[in-house]
Amino acid sequence: MASDRSGPWRHAAEALVIPIAALAAAMVVFGLFMAALGQNPLEIYALIYQGAFASAFSWQNTLSRAAPLVLTALCVALPAQAGLMVIGGEGAVVLGGLVAAIVGHLLSGAAPTGVKAAMVLAGMAVGGIWIALAGALRQYRGVNETISSLLLTYVAVALFNHFVEGPLRDPTSLNKPSTAPIGDANMIGSLPGLDIHWGLVFGLVFCVAMHVLVRYTTYGFALRIVGGNPRAARLAGLPVARLVLTACALGGAAAGLAGAVEVAAVHGSANASLIAGYGYAGIVVAFIARQNPLAIVPVAVLVGGLSASGGMLQRRLDLPDATVLVLQGIAFMLILGSEALYGRLKPFRARAA
Amino acid sequence: MKDLVGQLDRRGLLLGLAGAGALGALAAVGRAFAADKLVVGVIYVGPRDDYGYNQAQAQAAAALKKMPGLTVVEQEKVPETTDVQKTMGSMIEQDGATLLFPTSFGYFDPHILRMAEKYPKVRFAHCGGLWTEGKHPKNAGSYFGYIDECQYLNGVVAGHTTKTKKLGFIAAKPIPQVLRNINAFTMGARSIDPKITTQLIVTGDWALPVKEAEAANSLIDQGVDVVTCHVDSPKVVVETAERRSIFVCGYHADQSTLAPKGYLTGAEWSWTTPYTTHVKDAMAGKPMNNFMRGGLKDGFVKAGAYGRAVGDPARKSADAIKVHVMKGDFVIFKGPLKDNTGNTVIAAGTAHKQTDVVLEQMSYLVEGVIGKV
Numbered sequence: 001m002a003s004d005r006s007g008p009w010r011h012a013a014e015a016l017v018i019p020i021a022a023l024a025a026a027m028v029v030f031g032l033f034m035a036a037l038g039q040n041p042l043e044i045y046a047l048i049y050q051g052a053f054a055s056a057f058s059w060q061n062t063l064s065r066a067a068p069l070v071l072t073a074l075c076v077a078l079p080a081q082a083g084l085m086v087i088g089g090e091g092a093v094v095l096g097g098l099v100a101a102i103v104g105h106l107l108s109g110a111a112p113t114g115v116k117a118a119m120v121l122a123g124m125a126v127g128g129i130w131i132a133l134a135g136a137l138r139q140y141r142g143v144n145e146t147i148s149s150l151l152l153t154y155v156a157v158a159l160f161n162h163f164v165e166g167p168l169r170d171p172t173s174l175n176k177p178s179t180a181p182i183g184d185a186n187m188i189g190s191l192p193g194l195d196i197h198w199g200l201v202f203g204l205v206f207c208v209a210m211h212v213l214v215r216y217t218t219y220g221f222a223l224r225i226v227g228g229n230p231r232a233a234r235l236a237g238l239p240v241a242r243l244v245l246t247a248c249a250l251g252g253a254a255a256g257l258a259g260a261v262e263v264a265a266v267h268g269s270a271n272a273s274l275i276a277g278y279g280y281a282g283i284v285v286a287f288i289a290r291q292n293p294l295a296i297v298p299v300a301v302l303v304g305g306l307s308a309s310g311g312m313l314q315r316r317l318d319l320p321d322a323t324v325l326v327l328q329g330i331a332f333m334l335i336l337g338s339e340a341l342y343g344r345l346k347p348f349r350a351r352a353a
Numbered sequence: 354m355k356d357l358v359g360q361l362d363r364r365g366l367l368l369g370l371a372g373a374g375a376l377g378a379l380a381a382v383g384r385a386f387a388a389d390k391l392v393v394g395v396i397y398v399g400p401r402d403d404y405g406y407n408q409a410q411a412q413a414a415a416a417l418k419k420m421p422g423l424t425v426v427e428q429e430k431v432p433e434t435t436d437v438q439k440t441m442g443s444m445i446e447q448d449g450a451t452l453l454f455p456t457s458f459g460y461f462d463p464h465i466l467r468m469a470e471k472y473p474k475v476r477f478a479h480c481g482g483l484w485t486e487g488k489h490p491k492n493a494g495s496y497f498g499y500i501d502e503c504q505y506l507n508g509v510v511a512g513h514t515t516k517t518k519k520l521g522f523i524a525a526k527p528i529p530q531v532l533r534n535i536n537a538f539t540m541g542a543r544s545i546d547p548k549i550t551t552q553l554i555v556t557g558d559w560a561l562p563v564k565e566a567e568a569a570n571s572l573i574d575q576g577v578d579v580v581t582c583h584v585d586s587p588k589v590v591v592e593t594a595e596r597r598s599i600f601v602c603g604y605h606a607d608q609s610t611l612a613p614k615g616y617l618t619g620a621e622w623s624w625t626t627p628y629t630t631h632v633k634d635a636m637a638g639k640p641m642n643n644f645m646r647g648g649l650k651d652g653f654v655k656a657g658a659y660g661r662a663v664g665d666p667a668r669k670s671a672d673a674i675k676v677h678v679m680k681g682d683f684v685i686f687k688g689p690l691k692d693n694t695g696n697t698v699i700a701a702g703t704a705h706k707q708t709d710v711v712l713e714q715m716s717y718l719v720e721g722v723i724g725k726v
Contacts, residue, residue: 050447057446061439068434161557165526174714175481175528176459195442197435266435266463272558273433273459311440315426315448321400 007350014348019288022338023302026331033326039317048327051312052305064196066304068093070203071258072282073289073296074210075131078251079145080291081214082244083227086134088149089255090279091156092127096256097263098160099126101270102168104182104263115186119264120202120257127256128249130156135248139241145248157275164270178271188265197265199258203300206254210293223247255279284328288335303328390424391451391636393417394444396437397429398457398585399560405586405605406559410456410480412606413624417632426450433459441468445475452635454628456480461495469493476641478631480624481530483713484643494643496627498653499707501537502678503620504581505685506656506671507602508541510617511579512549513667514600515542520551521572523582523590525559527726529715531583534620536719537685538581538602543721545670552577553724559585569593579617591616600662607657618671619657626652648707650679692717693724 031041052062075089100123107115134149163179170180188198214220226233226243234240262274285303289295310324343349393414401411407429418425426448431440437460444450445468453475455465461482469477469490482495511520520542524531539551552575554568565582566589572580573594581602582590588611594601595612603609603619627645634642647653656675659668677683687704691697698717699705705712718724 051443055446057442061443064435064439174483175530176462177526177528195438262434268463271459276432276434276436307436308439308443311428311431311443312447314428315394315444318427321428321430 010348010350014342014345017348018338018341018345019335022334023331026327026334029330029334030327033330034323039319044313044317047312047316048306048309051309058308060195061308062301062305063200064304065307066300067196067200067203068258068262068278069281069285069300069303070207070296071199071254071261072278073285073300074203074206074254074282074293075127075251075279076283076286077289077291077293077296078210078214078254079131079135079244079248080286081220081223081227082247083230084135084138084244084248085146086131086149086248086251087146087283088131088134088151088153088156088279089251089282090275090277091149091153092130092252092255093259093262093279094160094274095130095156095259096123096127097259097267097274098163098179098270099123099256100260100263101179101182104186105180105269108183108186112185115182116188116264119182119186120260123256123260123263124253125256127259128253131252131255132245132249135245139244153279160270160275161272164272168270170269173269173271176271176273178267178269181269182264184268186264187268188261190265197261199261199265202257202261203254204297206257207293207297210250210254214293219243255282284332288332290339302331306331390422391632392424392426392444392449393632394441394448394450394453395425395427396431396440396444396453396455396457396460397427398433398459399430401427401429403586404588404591404608404611405584407456407585409606409622410454410624413628414454416625417628420629420632422636423632431457433457433464435464437464438468441465441477445472450475452476452478452631454478454480454631458482465493466490476631476635478627478641486643489643491643492641494641494645496624496631496645496653498622498624499646499648500620500622500654501533501685502648502683502707503654503656504534504537505541506674506678507581507618507620508538508543509545509671509674510659510663510667511538511581511600511602512542512545513664513670514617514662515549515579517576517578518546518549519575519577520549521569521575521577521580522551522553522722523565523568523572523580523584524553524555525561525584526557527555529713532715532718532726533712534583534604535722536715536717539719539721540685547721549721551722551724553718553722555724556584562586562589565589566593570597573597573599603657609657609660613661615662616657616660617663617667618659621655621657623652623655646708648678649675650681686712691720693720693722695720 034044035041052058072089079086100119103122104115104119107118134145134152137143137148138145165177168179169177190197222238223243226240230240263270285299289299306324306328313319313323395414397407399407401407414425414427426444428440431437441453458481461479465477465479469492473492477493479495481497484495522535542549552572556564565584569590579600580594582604587604587608591601591608591611595615600615600617601612602617606621609616684704688699689701690699
């Protein structure tokens with residue numbers, strides 16, 4: 001019985017030790033790779049640490065890169081709870097940003113707090129509808145949601161470009177077509193004393209809220225049952241369609257929020273700079289986090305840190321941008337591969353009574 | 354068993370501590386560059402070896418590296434998001450850079466403007482942005498070249514070379530800078546033979562290699578026999594043209610090695626000129642030159658060497674025009690000029706010199722271009 005009580009702790013320790021060991025192994029493999037290229041691995045490690053985590057500046061660099069990924073990863077992880085593989089977060093990001101920019105401009109002049117709230121809510125609503133569309137296609141027409149959400153992204157980007165370069169173009173934005181600015185008063189701005197925008201806090205709150213929703217509510221329980229076996233869920237009388245659509249809508253809302261924050265905190269209008277691939281980067285983050293909303297946060301920080309230190313490697317050692325992609329690739333392969341180790345390592349196995 | 358686990362833990366902990374110590378020691382080495390040198394940071398939106406926009410900038414950065422008293426740090430593939438703000442910040446905070454060349458057009462507003470306010474002692478030299486007196490910070494500025502002069506020369510050479518009288522232009526976006534190039538190219542060609550037309554295809558974004566290849570193929574299928582482009586990397590267009598045995602004019606950087614048979618000439622940047630000016634000003638402590646523009650005669654742009662396929666008449670006409678451009682008495686955009694819907698866009702008697710800011714707001718396609726803005 002005593003060993004049973006230590007069960008949850010053992011699982012938690014296992015879930016921590018395995019990915020960290022995989023990451024350490026990845027650093028070693030990467031070090032060997034760099035040594036083969038004539039670089040000093042210790043210097044590389046030092047630079048990675050320096051670029052990503054060594055100072056207040058590098059932490060802010062890391063966190064501001066992680067912020068959008070937290071939200072776009074939720075766009076994959078939430079539908080995944082219901083068994084759907086949605087990879088079209090990019091579409092929700094750009095449309096969320098576009099609609100936030102429109103709302104911000106239309107309401108400019110109103111009380112800034114109201115405008116900000118309206119922009120954020122509009123972005124979330126549009127992102128939610130967009131991903132729910134992929135969920136509905138799957139639920140009612142049997143269209144594979146992975147493909148449809150990906151293709152919907154192309155539609156979203158085309159719509160975005162059409163409006164930004166056509167009917168909604170601000171005539172003064174000559175060589176960088178943009179929508180009309182939302183105005184400085186309506187910008188969300190940075191966290192007090194930091195050079196990181198509010199998107200990070202939104203992301204953290206969203207992750208914690210979704211973790212509670214998925215783990216500790218009947219809704220979340222039902223959702224996971226649908227994810228496990230939709231037929232059994234239907235037999236048990238669960239409203240499968242509603243669960244699938246809401247999970248997609250929540251995920252889409254997270255990505256739409258990411259787009260709205262990009263507009264409201266960074267760009268001040270919608271333009272092509274918004275199509276930066278955050279939606280795609282979120283897919284990797286969600287998979288490494290094993291679709292766990294809480295685990296998304298450290299994984300996004302890791303990815304943000306690697307991208308921050310990638311710049312350091314480029315600048316100090318004249319290495320190409322691809323260097324850090326190699327490290328990312330090695331790390332993600334090993335972390336994903338290490339999933340095979342769960343339940344197989346002796347220290348984490350239940351002890352026989 | 355339990356003891357063994359304990360030992361492992363302790364050993365692991367010690368190992369970890371030792372590792373962290375070594376890491377800390379290395380990190381403490383700190384800044385990599387000598388304090389008495391000017392550190393210059395260059396930021397690219399794409400890969401440095403793209404045979405295009407970024408390579409043209411990287412060539413200038415490479416030239417800077419040969420200057421004494423200077424360290425150059427470079428970072429490529431930086432998107433136009435907060436990433437570029439953090440990259441500029443890293444160069445300033447971690448590398449000690451005091452002069453930055455963030456080269457992508459989209460970096461200017463809001464990213465460079467924000468960082469320029471935050472770091473008033475650092476100079477930000479941006480490629481192409483419309484820096485405005487009184488509106489933008491004094492420690493930011495823009496440099497750009499009148500590359501339409503070279504596009505006009507491209508057009509002249511293309512006009513001599515084409516047999517089908519159909520030219521092709523593959524463009525990323527219908528924005529003023531791009532329209533100006535399309536128009537100059539077409540006008541150059543039509544100065545040789547007014548029957549010539551330019552078929553325009555707009556791909557929609559700066560780097561869409563698949564679409565660019567499709568566009569090139571479809572132009573060639575329509576009978577186009579000289580093609581050129583304004584996209585970030587002309588590589589695919591140039592290679593497709595060579596494979597289909599037609600002629601091609603380059604853009605941004607020298608692509609002649611990609612098409613030894615069909616490469617005619619190219620409109621190339623020569624950014625070394627503005628780069629060195631900025632570096633010298635920074636070293637001498639002179640105030641920043643906020644608005645730098647120049648064409649062929651100022652050494653901001655250059656015409657590529659003629660390829661094998663360029664005949665003598667083409668060389669002669671192009672060289673003759675070049676002489677006037679170098680003298681400064683050649684005006685490309687002068688009235689009467691009609692757009693391709695028949696409206697007069699520049700009235701007779703009006704001549705817009707290169708420095709005229711009206712040209713930076715161009716919104717039409719001239720007569721002879723088949724396509725719509």
